[in-house]
Amino acid sequence: MAITVKDVALKAGVSTATVSRVLNNDPGIKPQTRKKVKTAILDTGYRMNKAARSLKTSRTGTIGLLVPELVNDFFMTVAQGVEDELHNSGYGMIICNANENRRDEEDRINLLIEQCVDGVIIIPASSEGRHFNKLRRAGIPVVMVDRLVEGFEADAVLADNVNGAYSAVAHLISSGCRRFGFIGGSLELSNFSERFEGFKRALTDYNIPVEEPIIKFGDVHVESGYDLMEELMNQDNPPQNIFIANYFLHVGATKYLLNNRETASSEIRIAGFDDMALSSILGFSSVTVSQPMREMGRRAAALLLRRINTKTPAPCQLIRLKTSLVTH
Amino acid sequence: MAITVKDVALKAGVSTATVSRVLNNDPGIKPQTRKKVKTAILDTGYRMNKAARSLKTSRTGTIGLLVPELVNDFFMTVAQGVEDELHNSGYGMIICNANENRRDEEDRINLLIEQCVDGVIIIPASSEGRHFNKLRRAGIPVVMVDRLVEGFEADAVLADNVNGAYSAVAHLISSGCRRFGFIGGSLELSNFSERFEGFKRALTDYNIPVEEPIIKFGDVHVESGYDLMEELMNQDNPPQNIFIANYFLHVGATKYLLNNRETASSEIRIAGFDDMALSSILGFSSVTVSQPMREMGRRAAALLLRRINTKTPAPCQLIRLKTSLVTH
DNA sequence: CTGTTAGCGCGTTCAA
DNA sequence: TTGAACGCGCTAACAG
Numbered sequence: 001m002a003i004t005v006k007d008v009a010l011k012a013g014v015s016t017a018t019v020s021r022v023l024n025n026d027p028g029i030k031p032q033t034r035k036k037v038k039t040a041i042l043d044t045g046y047r048m049n050k051a052a053r054s055l056k057t058s059r060t061g062t063i064g065l066l067v068p069e070l071v072n073d074f075f076m077t078v079a080q081g082v083e084d085e086l087h088n089s090g091y092g093m094i095i096c097n098a099n100e101n102r103r104d105e106e107d108r109i110n111l112l113i114e115q116c117v118d119g120v121i122i123i124p125a126s127s128e129g130r131h132f133n134k135l136r137r138a139g140i141p142v143v144m145v146d147r148l149v150e151g152f153e154a155d156a157v158l159a160d161n162v163n164g165a166y167s168a169v170a171h172l173i174s175s176g177c178r179r180f181g182f183i184g185g186s187l188e189l190s191n192f193s194e195r196f197e198g199f200k201r202a203l204t205d206y207n208i209p210v211e212e213p214i215i216k217f218g219d220v221h222v223e224s225g226y227d228l229m230e231e232l233m234n235q236d237n238p239p240q241n242i243f244i245a246n247y248f249l250h251v252g253a254t255k256y257l258l259n260n261r262e263t264a265s266s267e268i269r270i271a272g273f274d275d276m277a278l279s280s281i282l283g284f285s286s287v288t289v290s291q292p293m294r295e296m297g298r299r300a301a302a303l304l305l306r307r308i309n310t311k312t313p314a315p316c317q318l319i320r321l322k323t324s325l326v327t328h
Numbered sequence: 329m330a331i332t333v334k335d336v337a338l339k340a341g342v343s344t345a346t347v348s349r350v351l352n353n354d355p356g357i358k359p360q361t362r363k364k365v366k367t368a369i370l371d372t373g374y375r376m377n378k379a380a381r382s383l384k385t386s387r388t389g390t391i392g393l394l395v396p397e398l399v400n401d402f403f404m405t406v407a408q409g410v411e412d413e414l415h416n417s418g419y420g421m422i423i424c425n426a427n428e429n430r431r432d433e434e435d436r437i438n439l440l441i442e443q444c445v446d447g448v449i450i451i452p453a454s455s456e457g458r459h460f461n462k463l464r465r466a467g468i469p470v471v472m473v474d475r476l477v478e479g480f481e482a483d484a485v486l487a488d489n490v491n492g493a494y495s496a497v498a499h500l501i502s503s504g505c506r507r508f509g510f511i512g513g514s515l516e517l518s519n520f521s522e523r524f525e526g527f528k529r530a531l532t533d534y535n536i537p538v539e540e541p542i543i544k545f546g547d548v549h550v551e552s553g554y555d556l557m558e559e560l561m562n563q564d565n566p567p568q569n570i571f572i573a574n575y576f577l578h579v580g581a582t583k584y585l586l587n588n589r590e591t592a593s594s595e596i597r598i599a600g601f602d603d604m605a606l607s608s609i610l611g612f613s614s615v616t617v618s619q620p621m622r623e624m625g626r627r628a629a630a631l632l633l634r635r636i637n638t639k640t641p642a643p644c645q646l647i648r649l650k651t652s653l654v655t656h
Numbered sequence: 657c658t659g660t661t662a663g664c665g666c667g668t669t670c671a672a
Numbered sequence: 673t674t675g676a677a678c679g680c681g682c683t684a685a686c687a688g
Binding site: 002047048049050051052054055058060061062069070071072073076077079080083087090092093094095096097107108111112113114115116138222251254255258277278280281282283 | 375376377378379380382383386388389390397398399400401404405407408411415418420421422423424425435436439440441442443444466467550579582583586605606608609610611
């Protein structure tokens with residue numbers, strides 16, 4: 001059996017209440033008694049039982065982080081940011097993997113509710129968010145990151161996708177490019193529709209036509225990037241400049257080009273989204289929109305902690321963080 | 329205030345004990361009463377308070393996963409495997425980031441102990457493991473993955489690094505290569521020393537000398553791979569065949585070669601370790617040792633759950649999983 | 657097969 | 673400034 005406040009109290013010659021007060025930094029304690037208790041804590045090697053505290057305070061000191069997948073540098077960089085912030089407050093983070101589908105996502109939400117997390121940060125797996133309302137009903141604060149969803153409103157931390165995409169395309173235009181293909185994920189996902197919006201806006205501003213046949217949408221993965229680039233390159237008049245709306249599509253597209261060096265022009269220039277460790281070794285890449293991923297995680301966690309610590313329900317907050325442009 | 333077993337009991341016209349039994353799938357319950365309770369649970373929207381259960385059972389239903397870093401496909405693929413297995417048992421996983429250093433690692437261990445996790449899976453950040461003994465003292469079972477450490481013994485799940493490295497080098501030898509460079513992490517890390525062992529053994533078996541000057545050790549990161557490849561290529565007689573002992577070193581080394589296409593021979597052939605999504609787009613790569621990462625995570629979790637569920641202390645178990653060879 | 661009851665370890669009144 | 677006593681929601685032991 002582990003050491004409890006009782007043991008500490010006995011050793012220090014005080015009551016358990018006093019020990020508890022010392023543990024929680026209650027100011028109204030005589031310095032001398034505090035000292036006594038503190039040494040007793042060290043002597044006994046006491047460790048608080050969070051389960052018991054949780055039962056009293058109905059706070060577990062853990063938050064949930066729900067991501068579409070674990071093996072994904074974007075999501076994990078956000079997770080790093082979340083951990084940075086959380087650790088300062090002694091919070092733990094239960095990471096759950098939605099496996100890119102709503103069913104598992106809902107499943108994990110149930111798990112998190114049962115684990116009695118104090119709050120949840122979600123990077124949604126799809127555009128549908130009605131199942132998140134369970135959290136609201138359970139009184140658990142939620143912060144969304146990267147994407148917004150339908151059927152559920154909450155605080156959110158997002159990148160300025162529109163301007164990010166705009167600036168990348170504008171950059172290529174200013175260096176002489178005059179015709180652009182597009183590869184992106186489904187427009188149902190808010191981040192992709194925003195990036196497409198920025199793409200179109202840049203073309204319009206510079207009087208460049210948006211050509212339907214060289215605008216391609218798929219899912220968000222490497223394979224999709226490969227396939228879409230193949231479709232693009234097999235056209236009669238393939239574009240030489242392509243905006244690709246996320247990192248994994250970018251990787252896949254590059255893979256296609258590398259596998260088809262003979263047929264594909266070496267003059268191709270790609271503007272990508274997300275600047276990762278490997279971005280710089282992708283050939284054909286000339287410029288990349290960098291999201292402040294870690295900062296997004298930090299801000300989301302900070303916002304969530306604030307919600308947890310203030311019971312008064314405030315209106316939803318939407319934080320947009322600026323992107324930056326990286327040239328390779 | 330939330331709904332408790334009391335409310336459910338009242339609604340179902342039974343005692344709280346019966347509700348508890350239904351909740352825990354106690355077999356000795358009349359089907360009829362079970363039905364009654366189940367509907368009462370649904371009607372009231374009851375959700376169990378795990379904190380209270382934990383207090384009683386001294387089990388939290390969470391385990392800790394301590395990794396050197398989050399943004400790392402190898403660690404996260406292992407994490408996926410852990411989650412796969414855990415989720416079947418309703419367990420949650422608190423992921424902690426050791427930030428590649430012992431101090432943070434120790435810090436996170438304290439966090440996990442305070443969170444009262446039922447067990448911990450560790451991918452050690454260094455070769456030193458004395459600080460893990462805290463877990464043992466707290467009565468928390470531990471399983472190590474990927475590496476062994478000094479000063480702490482526990483169950484472990486490892487890849488067969490020696491034979492993995494051996495087979496990759498042997499493969500290149502059988503296709504005509506006769507001189508090999510080596511790039512790896514510190515030999516203090518058990519996985520790297522094992523891979524180096526396999527490398528040497530292959531050369532010895534085929535009567536190829538191990539040439540000190542083209543054997544390079546660094547840390548485990550991209551930058552190190554870049555630098556070591558540079559050192560190798562700047563020698564008078566640079567090797568054309570190189571075994572690189574992990575994925576990130578491989579990426580860094582490739583980066584150097586791509587940045588120096590003019591000077592570096594295009595005949596270079598690399599045998600790498602770890603087969604990742606991006607491995608196939610790394611140029612120069614001809615063969616890769618693939619670790620069953622996800623399976624390693626699953627096995628580690630399964631082993632840990634077994635330890636948690638059987639109080640009888642058994643001798644440490646060491647699981648070695650076979651690697652496979654992927655050609656590109 | 658089911659109910660009664662006694663804590664698990666802590667935080668929090670209320671008195672002193 | 674401190675202590676005594678109660679109860680958070682649940683499970684386990686024992687009765688019935």
